[in-house]
Amino acid sequence: MKLIEVIHEATQQCHDEIEEEGGIIIHNPSVEDSYEFIKLTNQNTGKALAPVLWTADQQEYADKILPRVMKGERHFASFHTHPRFLAIPSTIDLSQLFPGFSINMIYSQTTNRISVWETDKEFHTTFSTVYEGTSDGFVEHKDINAVVA
Ligand SMILES: [Zn+2]
Numbered sequence: 001m002k003l004i005e006v007i008h009e010a011t012q013q014c015h016d017e018i019e020e021e022g023g024i025i026i027h028n029p030s031v032e033d034s035y036e037f038i039k040l041t042n043q044n045t046g047k048a049l050a051p052v053l054w055t056a057d058q059q060e061y062a063d064k065i066l067p068r069v070m071k072g073e074r075h076f077a078s079f080h081t082h083p084r085f086l087a088i089p090s091t092i093d094l095s096q097l098f099p100g101f102s103i104n105m106i107y108s109q110t111t112n113r114i115s116v117w118e119t120d121k122e123f124h125t126t127f128s129t130v131y132e133g134t135s136d137g138f139v140e141h142k143d144i145n146a147v148v149a
Contacts, residue, residue: 022080
């Protein structure tokens with residue numbers, strides 16, 4: 001699937017109104033438009049942290065993602081929801097989640113927008129793209145104000 005379609009699918013699979021949900025987008029670099037979203041349970045499900053932190057269940061990551069990576073697919077991005085907040089990384093996202101992944105997407109259900117953040121080897125995170133939800137799916141923007149506003 002195309003990335004934009006996979007992003008849309010991820011928003012449909014992750015829609016809990018209180019607890020954060022998420023997963024990993026993988027793709028095969030040798031096949032065009034081979035993106036795929038794999039939902040992973042939030043390790044914090046049912047706990048006080050779940051509304052403010054998505055942490056991938058380590059066992060599910062090992063079972064569902066690692067075998068695909070071993071076969072040559074790439075771990076493209078993490079994706080998680082902010083059911084009640086803007087699509088801005090929390091301090092916990094910046095310190096705990098983002099260092100593990102170079103590209104991270106946050107979907108805010110309150111604004112129907114997805115922001116994309118890139119983290120370099122020195123763990124500096126910068127905004128790259130926002131996808132705005134419309135009745136026809138998501139539309140790409142490059143304007144950070146669309147995330148903050
Ligand atoms: Zn977050």
